[in-house]
Amino acid sequence: MIPANFDYHRPASVDEAVGLIEQYGDDGAILAGGHSLIPMMKLRFATPGHLIDLKALDELRGIEDTGADIRIGAMTTQAELRASAVAAEACPILAETVDVIADPQVRNMGTLGGNVANGDPGNDMPAVMMALGAIYVLRGPGGERETPANGFYKGIFDTERAANELLVAIRVPKPPAGHGYAYKKLKRKVGDYATAAAAVILALEGGACSHAAIALTNVGPTALNAGDAAKSLIGTSVDGEAQARAAELAMEICDPVSDMHGPVEYRRNMAGVMTYRAIAEALGRAKGG
């Protein structure tokens, strides 16, 4: 399990990092926590000639309340996100999701930026970011631009991020106060990728659903935004019938593969079950349960 050799770079500034990414192009790879990249390098699925380690870039770390948003530096680790009072207060689905990603050691190294940027459909945070309507902040040689999580994922390991861009931060708009949330993930063991998982954010006004978002993990080539499923909840009391209908609509957009997690039919069904359970839990939380 020895990776191919490479040259190691530890830039001292974001500008220097962007310069190196530009310089090495396809022969360079960005190293954040490394817990997706290094396993791929051991298998020689990835053989970059240059690794650009973001470890020294403290400006890419930290979680900040900016008023309407929470701004999370791309190099913030999953463990740091889990421990953040700012994140817990405004957006508790983040901590709930961190708890089902990998294991404690991996969460000490793995970063939010790496999880959302590398385009692995098995990663949990992309669906959560879609459900939250998050915005990704990318920096390239020409400066910064923002792009929404919804639309960022184009295919397996294929995203909107250009080869010469670096994800520097994630902006998460605060969901409505008192919102309900849940991330439900079916996995075979600790540390496993999802057989299927669903992220749900919803809010109630006068007993009726006024806001809903649903997104799914690992049941397609990318995380999937179940927009029709979410829309079907709006205006309802989110009773059992509405929950079941939304779960059905979520299942319709799934396109899983048969693999060690199970056959296609099973995984699609589990996506429905996870959606159903996540809606029910989010509803309970929105009602203050």
Added chain:
Amino acid sequence: MAKTDIKLTINGEEVEATVEPRMLLIYLLREHLGLTGAHIGCETSHCGACTVDLDGKSVKSCTVFAVQASGGEVMTVEGLANGAELHPLQAGFAEEHGLQCGFCTPGMLMRTYRLLEDNPNPSEDEIRVGISGNICRCTGYQNIVKAVRHAMRELGHKEATE
């Protein structure tokens, strides 16, 4: 491909080495420095046998390049005992039969060491979640949890008498 000079602290001692950037931290420890306490189990960041402390956090040293640890502080199971005196966790594992074959033990010790540093009074549930990234195929974890509780009592006792 250029070799890279690295400098780090391992169990309190400064270490300098010139390594290929692809050298994983576990290989630096075991093959370069002869610190064979941390084990290579799965080498895919699942089993936790290679767990060490890096800058005050538990990490799996099979999934960290040695160059990433440069400038940092590493603690391995070799750094746990105080001379001939076992750390209360090591004593607890011996006392409560927290191991059978012993392969996972260095990783379990280093993980539970950091767990108790971060949270001196974990519940049983917190202990089990805390070691969820460490696999033991012998004990069924029961005696490992008992060993950690044994150490908690010892450490609490030590603190109270100091």
